[in-house]
Amino acid sequence: MKTLVVAAQKGGAGKTTLARNLSVAAAGEPNRVLCLDLDPQASLRGWWESRETDAPAMLERDPAPHSLRATLNAAREQFDLCIIDTPPAAPEWLTDVISAADLVLIPVRPSPDDLRAVGATVSAVNAANVPFVFAMSQTPRAKITEETARVLAQHGRVAPINIAQRVVYAESGATGLGVTEAGDAKASEEIVTLWTYVRGILHG
Numbered sequence: 001m002k003t004l005v006v007a008a009q010k011g012g013a014g015k016t017t018l019a020r021n022l023s024v025a026a027a028g029e030p031n032r033v034l035c036l037d038l039d040p041q042a043s044l045r046g047w048w049e050s051r052e053t054d055a056p057a058m059l060e061r062d063p064a065p066h067s068l069r070a071t072l073n074a075a076r077e078q079f080d081l082c083i084i085d086t087p088p089a090a091p092e093w094l095t096d097v098i099s100a101a102d103l104v105l106i107p108v109r110p111s112p113d114d115l116r117a118v119g120a121t122v123s124a125v126n127a128a129n130v131p132f133v134f135a136m137s138q139t140p141r142a143k144i145t146e147e148t149a150r151v152l153a154q155h156g157r158v159a160p161i162n163i164a165q166r167v168v169y170a171e172s173g174a175t176g177l178g179v180t181e182a183g184d185a186k187a188s189e190e191i192v193t194l195w196t197y198v199r200g201i202l203h204g
């Protein structure tokens with residue numbers, strides 16, 4: 001089982017949105033996917049509870065951060081991929097969670113504030129010596145998007161697809177769907193491309 005942790009200390013960066021949509025895209029392959037929600041706000045779980053299928057799966061209860069390793073070990077035979085959503089903060093236990101990852105996905109919105117905040121997340125990931133990749137999130141078609149990507153590329157790999165600002169991403173939070181299920185062609189293509197890229201790193 002591979003473990004993908006979605007992390008960014010900045011709130012609103014797009015962690016939960018990417019965790020939801022990647023888990024749906026990945027679970028469609030077929031690939032047994034487990035989602036864990038380590039954010040006390042439980043937005044990933046709230047979305048999952050309004051779904052009508054149990055793929056991707058969640059546990060009856062999410063583990064406390066200190067028992068994450070045991071949960072992952074117990075899930076190892078049953079699942080091929082575990083996607084973990086994290087809070088918009090840097091609790092002490094975040095480093096342990098990051099250490100359990102095969103890859104950390106760091107969503108970044110193209111704004112100076114988000115760029116400034118990304119350093120703390122990168123430091124935490126580097127301290128754990130785990131590979132990471134940036135994903136540009138909620139991108140407008142504007143110069144600032146390219147500029148942000150250029151700056152990020154100096155610090156690590158940037159996914160070759162921008163997740164644009166699209167209403168369907170926000171809407172799918174209410175419907176319990178992933179954008180690939182909601183039938184939005186452009187958003188689906190973004191998510192499938194991002195998942196294909198992430199899968200390539202996880203299995204590369």
Ligand SMILES: Nc1ncnc2c1ncn2[C@@H]1O[C@H](COP(=O)(O)OP(=O)(O)O)[C@@H](O)[C@H]1O
Nearest residue numbers: 011012013014015016017138164165166169170
């Ligand atoms: N690509 C996008 N297009 C439009 N809205 C988005 C997009 N990504 C996230 N959002 C919205 O922005 C808000 C914050 O996103 P969220 O994924 O919850 O961030 P985080 O989990 O990092 O705090 C949510 O209301 C979400 O619906």
Ligand SMILES: [Mg+2]
Nearest residue numbers: 015016039043
């Ligand atoms: Mg969130």
